[in-house]
Amino acid sequence: MKFSAPLVPGRLVKRYKRFLADIVLVDGSEITCAVPNTGSMMGLTDPGSRVWLSVSDKPTRKYPHTLEIVEADGIMVGVNTGLPNKLAEEAIRAGMIADLASYEEFRREQKYGRNSRIDILLKDPARGLAYVEVKNVHMSRVAGLAEFPDTVTARGAKHLVELADMAAEGHRAIMVFLVQRGDCESLKLCRDLDPAYCAAFDRATAVGVEAFAIQCQISENEILPVKTIPVAE
CATH class of the missing domain: 2.40.50.580 (OB fold (Dihydrolipoamide Acetyltransferase, E2P))
Structure with a gap:
């Protein structure tokens, strides 16, 4: 971008x-x-x-x-949290996140779950629906390691619950952590700052929610998603 x-x-x-x-x-x-x-x-x-x-x-x-x-x-x-959805879309279309680029239909901000909106909804006649939630990541307290969240996020935990509901119904559900910095080679959940969010993440992944992290390179001219990095629990 x-x-x-x-x-x-x-x-x-x-x-x-x-x-x-x-x-x-x-x-x-x-x-x-x-x-x-x-x-x-x-x-x-x-x-x-x-x-x-x-x-x-x-x-x-x-x-x-x-x-x-x-x-x-x-x-x-x-630090602009209004950009990650667009950057995640670029990453998906570039084939960085599993097979999501091959879904036939791509929609943004669709209503779902308990009075919420999913960041990205993918549709495919053969594979059905894939719900994609995107979170911005910018914190790093240890060299090379991105962490999320940087504060308590009840809203983020709610989104994980709703993703888990979609997975339980047989749909694909994907959590994408968009890391807006180029010095991190992996992402870890920040269990000391928000244990409730991390517990919700554990429950969600246990029922099939997929998790990916995308590293970005930042300059004065652009923010560019460049690669997938590991998500450590």
Whole structure:
């Protein structure tokens, strides 16, 4: 996925109220930007960190700038949780995730389960339905290891329950962890931060939910899904 326009560099002053951050741009001016991420962003909120922002020309936007990338330990990390569904679609169509590219029909944001929407629904006359849930991953506390989640996510656990229900009904159900950083060669569940989510993951995989992780390479110009990496329980 290429960014539609060049990103604007700056330095992080602080993140606050979850969805806002103050940034100093290279010309010394200070602006407030939107932060499209509900998680803790552990390890990505140090004052002075290099950041890159997209800019919207929509007149209705209160904050035209959006935080897209934060540099941590010399690594560019994508933090926009609005992008993983599109990146997962690119990975599927590129054949990175099992045989999902060969499904005949591809739909986004379809209603299912208990008043929820599945990120991606695949249909095939011969193989039936495949439900694909996508989660953004950006935390790494150990070199080479991505971890999810970075905070308690009751919503994420609910999604696993609903995927398990689909698997129990005989459909394929797939959990895709989209790792928006290029320095991680495997993904592990973060059992110390959210044991309830991890318990839901264990129950889901026990009834047939499949789990995949996709590593991305990040630059100022694009975020590119490049390969599947192992998911360790």
